[in-house]
Amino acid sequence: MLVFGRAGLRMLKLEHVTRLYGATTAVDDVSLDVARGQMVAVIGPSGAGKSTLLRMINGLARPTGGRVLFEGSDVSGLQGKALRAWRARCAMIFQQFNLVGRLDVVTNVLMGRLAHRPIVTTLAGWFAEEDRLMAVAALDRLGLGAQLAQRAETLSGGQQQRVAIARALVQEPDIILADEPVASLDPANTRSVMQALRAINRDQGITVLVNLHDVDLAREWCDRVIGLRAGRVVFDDAPTALTGAATTELYGLERLAAE
């Protein structure tokens, strides 16, 4: 296990978090501490519960048991306004980007400011100049300055994912949760997206939790690797400890080989 520095740095804490879907257990009694500024990979085979785990942190799914703590306060049972405020601090990036295809790129990024502004003005399409500046600054950083007036659906997958990252950035989040952000992308775009996430993590100190199914990506980009299998944490260590044997066990490859 990793040893953390000062206790105050443990910003995100999962305590015995469990999620059942009917009779299946998606996440099974997971307890974790994530320190501020870490870039953590969550790896494991499909169906291991990686997505459910991330969605429970953001509140898109509710734990059946256990709780999620952020800086000491429980965020797993939040409702209404408090839930929206928490989600603003805990940005989410999806495998399929989850942009609004028919809206232009800059408006998609402005969605990241919704939780910070009154509902009436934002519904009327009015955003403060500061919000717009932040949106273009984020897009500029991600190399999408030329595309900001285009409809999001006209962009390539890699570009769309970078728009989604820009949307996350303008939320000014404490954490970014990325659920398989590169699973639909080619190697070059995978690289640019991982690089963007790593840069955000390094330069702004934002904690990043990223679900990956590619072990090599976890090794290359992250400070810490958590391995899930059948909803349980079976590995939690530095990437260097992720040996061939550990991977084989995590993915159950020994059984495949035997068949």
Place this chain on the structure above:
Amino acid sequence: MSRGLRADAMARRAEFSARYGAAVSPSLPRQLSRYLLPAVLLALLAAGLWRVDFSPERIWNGLGKLGFILSFMVPPHPGNLLGLFIRSLGETVAIAFLGTLLGAIMALPLGVLAARNVIPSWIFRFSMRRGLDVLRGVDTLIWALIFINVVGLGPFAGILAIMVSDIGSFGKLYSEAIEASDKKPVEGIRAAGGSELHALWYGVLPQVFPVMVSQVLYFFESNTRSATIIGIVGAGGIGLHLADQIRLNEWQTVAFIVLMILVTVGIIDFCSTRLRFALIGKGRLSG
């Protein structure tokens, strides 16, 4: 720490404003254009209401009369005509069912032929589309009046009226669904050596089938209501009796018939929802 972006954005304000002008500060005309369409619609609505002498006072006075009629409706009672009403309502449902089904089947080839990705010819598609428009553009009620003169009074005229008008609607809806379908499955079948007919049958139809089923079921329910109306002009069903009872000022009977129709439409709606789920699968209804 996460203030980085905001600080950066504000510090380089002039630079960003110059480079990404419109995105940073949208021009006034552009911001106003967003409200132009709603404003025009509101103006049209106001002008229309003014033109038809809309007055809240007339509604208010009318409400009194409506309350009067409603009070005569209680309690709803079928008189001694219950058997007749049940048979007629059955006829109405049968007219709607047969008309919708025949229309749905006959529209199938037409809808396929009117789709751009099936027949690329512009002239052909244009004439197909306009033909369907003619069928659809004439209301079911008008078709009923026409067919009464062609085949005589009774449910057969009603079935034909619904069928013809639905061929137009279904043809258009089918062709649009086919045009909106995903091209990738078609390419997959073509690449495996399938003919154009294979591509249509195995590549396109499974995609549009759920849309078609939902439309047909919705039309069946809606046509049950239309069939009531065309009954009034003599094309069979419960409508004739409904109109008769209104003319006779038998409001209790009117109320009873209306309730019968409501219950029937409710049952159809309930069944068609179940059927749709069973045929399409719950998760894919939207697709």
